[in-house]
Amino acid sequence: MKVAILGGGHGCYATAADLARQGHEVRLWRRQAQRTPAYTIDVEDGQGASTATVSLLTSDLAEAVADAALIVLPTPAFAQQDIARRLAPHLADGQVVFLPPGTFGSWVMLKEVRQAGCTADVAFCETGTLPYLARKHGEARVRITSYATRLPTGVLPARLSEHAFEVLRQAYPSVEPLEDALSGALMNAGPIIHPPLILMNAGPLEHFPAWDIHNEGTQPSIRAVTNALDLERIHVRETLGYGAPHFPLRDHYENDQWMYGDAHQRLVDSGDWREKIDLHAHRYMTEDVQYGLAFLVSVADWCGAQAPIARGLLAIASGVCGRDLGQGPRALATLGLAELTPAQLRERLHSGAVA
Secondary structure, three states: OEEEEEOOOHHHHHHHHHHHHOOOEEEEEOOOOOOEEEEEEEEEEOOEEEEEEEEEEEOOHHHHHOOOOEEEOOOOHHHHHHHHHHHHHHOOOOOEEEEOOOOOHHHHHHHHHHHOOOOOOOEEEEEOOOOEEEEEOOOOEEEEEEEOOOEEEEEEOHHHHHHHHHHHHHHOOOEEEOOOHHHHHOOOOHHHHHHHHHHOOHHHHHHOOOEEOOOOOOOHHHHHHHHHHHHHHHHHHHHOOOOOOOOOOHHHHHOOOOOOOOOHHHHHHHOOOEEOOOOOOOHHHHOHHHHHHHHHHHHHHHHOOOOHHHHHHHHHHHHHHOOOOOOOOOOOOOOOOOOOOHHHHHHHHHHOOOO
């Protein structure tokens, strides 16, 4: 299968390496890249060291996505709108765009390509996490600590779900169908795990040159807040009528039923997450709080679900950053969706009528 991967971060390189080793024809697009056929990436994972060969590295987006059945964007949520604008002239009927995870980016991207004049019948899919726990170690080397074993995924428009999953499963057999893209967005683990870890570790993060929020930063009191926050996410899902499984985050720490299986200890042992986190600039704040947590709070308000922990963490983060993060780019009011009823939004999620 022809696959285009857009971006140059940790997840993008893990995706390119994994799918190339599976035998797919992989094109890797980066904004600043010299065109290079047969680009190689050194990979280290639980099976040892290997080399993956990507068929093309390019900065030409049209070249990257031409005839690609699957387009994967393991990019931050704040990059999705611009990429959608760039993609619009090049999309074709039947293509599948995968956002792992999406933060309701499926809605944003479909709306953006429609506003740009693109009429192609494309499926935008989003899941709850990146399929890899991974870190780049140089420009052509990536270490993959864990692979996702379960990827709950929703499709926009939902009417294209059958086709989308036929394509997705060729690359990711672990995808599991959800009702729609909003259900997929409400599986996003980043806004649940990261806000308590960075805000409740703010002192050591600012004091020490490096700190591992998943090792010494994960203590019982922080776990308790994370569990309470995740119960609010599940309450929002249930209020909207979405069914189980809800993939409770506690499973990440306690058993092998979560999206990465039993991976927390491997994450800690790798040492790759011992880092300096700038509380103002790191994507845990700019993406998981300003986009993801603000989105969760806005959906809770919209559907009448109680979410005091989420609201409190969002208020503390706003205090840290010195601005109101609650009116973020993914709040339903910002997206123009707050006036819809759940039934009206559900119909749009099925049909793909974003305007």
